[in-house]
Amino acid sequence: MEIEESSDRTQPFKALIAASSLIVALLYVAGFAFRWSYYYNFGIPHLVFNLSLQAILTASMELIKQPQNLVATALLLSGSLVIVNLLMSAARRISRWQHPARLWKLLAGVARMLGAENPLVTDCVRALVIFYTVYMLGSQMGYIQFRKHIVNSKENSLPVVTAIFQGDQDLVLACGKEWKAETNFVGNGKLSREIQEYHRTCTSETTVWRLLYRDDKSIYLFASEAEATGKPLTIVLPNTDKVVLVME
Amino acid sequence: MSQTYTSKVWIAFLFIAAAVYPAQPQDIRLNILKSDEFALRRMVVFKKSGEKIGIFVRIASFDPATGLFVMESATGDATSIPATEIQKIEFEQTVKRQNPAAQQASWEIRATLGAELRYDVSQSALKVESGDLVLPSSSPSTSIPGPTLTPSEASPRKSGNKTTGVSITNVKVLEAKSLTVNGSSKSFFVEVQNVTYTKETSGSSVGLSGMRK
Numbered sequence: 001m002e003i004e005e006s007s008d009r010t011q012p013f014k015a016l017i018a019a020s021s022l023i024v025a026l027l028y029v030a031g032f033a034f035r036w037s038y039y040y041n042f043g044i045p046h047l048v049f050n051l052s053l054q055a056i057l058t059a060s061m062e063l064i065k066q067p068q069n070l071v072a073t074a075l076l077l078s079g080s081l082v083i084v085n086l087l088m089s090a091a092r093r094i095s096r097w098q099h100p101a102r103l104w105k106l107l108a109g110v111a112r113m114l115g116a117e118n119p120l121v122t123d124c125v126r127a128l129v130i131f132y133t134v135y136m137l138g139s140q141m142g143y144i145q146f147r148k149h150i151v152n153s154k155e156n157s158l159p160v161v162t163a164i165f166q167g168d169q170d171l172v173l174a175c176g177k178e179w180k181a182e183t184n185f186v187g188n189g190k191l192s193r194e195i196q197e198y199h200r201t202c203t204s205e206t207t208v209w210r211l212l213y214r215d216d217k218s219i220y221l222f223a224s225e226a227e228a229t230g231k232p233l234t235i236v237l238p239n240t241d242k243v244v245l246v247m248e
Numbered sequence: 249m250s251q252t253y254t255s256k257v258w259i260a261f262l263f264i265a266a267a268v269y270p271a272q273p274q275d276i277r278l279n280i281l282k283s284d285e286f287a288l289r290r291m292v293v294f295k296k297s298g299e300k301i302g303i304f305v306r307i308a309s310f311d312p313a314t315g316l317f318v319m320e321s322a323t324g325d326a327t328s329i330p331a332t333e334i335q336k337i338e339f340e341q342t343v344k345r346q347n348p349a350a351q352q353a354s355w356e357i358r359a360t361l362g363a364e365l366r367y368d369v370s371q372s373a374l375k376v377e378s379g380d381l382v383l384p385s386s387s388p389s390t391s392i393p394g395p396t397l398t399p400s401e402a403s404p405r406k407s408g409n410k411t412t413g414v415s416i417t418n419v420k421v422l423e424a425k426s427l428t429v430n431g432s433s434k435s436f437f438v439e440v441q442n443v444t445y446t447k448e449t450s451g452s453s454v455g456l457s458g459m460r461k
Contacts, residue, residue: 143351176303176322194342198288199305202322206283227285231347 022127028053029131031060033138034145039213041146042234044220047213062141063134069141076133084129091116150232152208152224159247161211161221162203166242173235175202200233211247214239276367278381278424278440280339281306286357286419286445287341293319294335310376315434317376331371331429331436339424343445353413355449362442364392364425371434381424383438392439417447 011017032048035056039047048056064070095111097104115121149158165171172183172192179196183189195201200223203209212220212234222234237243281289293301304319308326315331343357367387375382425439 176305178302194288197302198283198290198342199322200288202305204283204305228352229344229346230352233347 024057026131026134027057027060029060030063030134030138031056031058033135034059034062034142037139037142038146041143041231042212042220042222043231044213044234044236047220050215060138062145063137073137076137077130080129080133081126084126088116088122088125147228149210150222150224151228152206152226156210156224158210158212158224160203160208161248162209162246163219163221163237164244164246166244172196173201175199195233201235211245214245219243219245274385275375275382276385276387276422276440277377278339278383278422278438280381280424281379283344285344286421286447287343287359287423289339289341292338292340293329294338295329295333296335297333306379307376307381308379310374312372312374315371332431334429336426336428338426341423341443353449355447358446358448360444360446362420362444364439364441365389366392367438367440368430369436369438371436374436374438381427381438387438414448414450417449419445419447421445 016023035048035051036045039045051059062069063073091111091114095108095116097108099105099108149156165174171177172180173196176199177196179193183192185192200207201209206226207223209221210224212222214220217239219237219239220234221237222232224232279289280291283289290302291304291307293304295301303321304327305322306320308318308320310317317329317331317334319327319329321327341359343359345357346355367383367389369383369387373384373387421443422440423443425441426437428437428439430437
């Protein structure tokens with residue numbers, strides 16, 4: 001016992017190091033849930049699979065970056081841990097009951113069979129609760145971020161963008177162009193015509209186009225509006241050397 | 249005695265003021281191109297040459313003296329078109345549709361078409377202010393016969409029960425339909441229609457996770 005204590009003193013982060021893989025996994029779950037929920041609501045959840053481990057771990061910091069998020073995370077995590085510990089303590093007591101009545105015996109047997117006194121089971125339950133709470137928190141905060149970003153306001157941190165196409169690249173959907181009746185399409189042709197004819201691809205008094213994401217192959221742009229009205233109009237453009245992005 | 253005299257003077261003054269400065273009837277202001285909560289709007293210019301132009305996003309100005317419209321495209325390029333070259337301008341509206349998202353109340357908008365009127369507006373009386381078309385309400389008008397109170401295009405209705413948490417907002421708007429140039433008398437026929445937009449909002453049906461299952 002004394003040897004263990006002296007070992008703890010020489011390695012002050014021993015417990016943390018032992019749990020480091022669990023902490024990384026927890027941060028990964030938080031970041032993944034945050035980004036998944038964010039892109040899912042734009043209709044492009046697959047983008048999460050393009051993100052690097054570092055990007056996802058960084059996203060997990062959103063859970064504590066804002067003061068209100070920090071408070072919500074602390075309260076929900078500690079609250080759920082208190083509840084689960086109380087339940088497990090109750091289950092442990094039930095498993096130790098020595099009551100002659102048949103019902104009590106049955107309950108005690110069930111509690112023992114569920115592993116109420118087995119440290120592995122109790123640790124797994126705790127871990128499960130923590131992971132679930134963190135996943136739900138990440139998901140909710142990703143959604144809040146989505147709601148914030150689709151509204152065109154001064155607080156919106158996503159860059160206002162204008163995509164310019166050089167050369168003779170003929171885009172079907174482009175601001176200021178007439179709709180071509182012979183356009184080929186799959187899906188809602190009326191909607192495509194409406195987007196073009198009602199100039200919905202143009203930035204206007206009520207609509208501002210912003211850059212959501214860009215990778216080697218595609219550029220994701222969406223229309224932020226004066227008020228949140230649902231899923232915003234999102235357009236995926238090919239990322240070629242003919243496309244110039246102007247960001248404000 | 250003096251009090252009676254004073255009140256008579258005030259009454260006479262009010263009558264004279266009313267006669268000299270009659271109450272001005274309010275102008276009719278038509279939002280022709282700005283999208284709002286209910287509808288998207290656009291216009292198409294039909295020139296006498298047969299050319300059809302749909303790229304304009306704003307009427308910047310109209311000069312009543314010369315009859316010159318200045319219209320802007322999305323890039324801000326201004327084009328001057330004399331009224332004499334225009335056959336008509338059509339104004340179109342389409343109701344907004346919601347793309348459902350998680351944790352948001354779903355809504356749909358319906359437009360019910362009402363009475364149509366045709367105003368005969370002289371060139372000198374037509375104005376364009378902040379992109380809106382303004383015409384004096386005193387302009388002679390005739391009603392256009394046709395079916396009224398028929399539901400127009402609506403966003404697709406969702407099936408299922410909508411028994412609770414439904415709120416309905418009705419807004420009556422006078423929408424511009426067309427502006428036709430009457431070259432012989434230097435005037436315009438402006439057709440307008442009463443439209444009632446009904447926005448039906450129902451509660452959200454998704455959970456906490458921020459994702460529609």
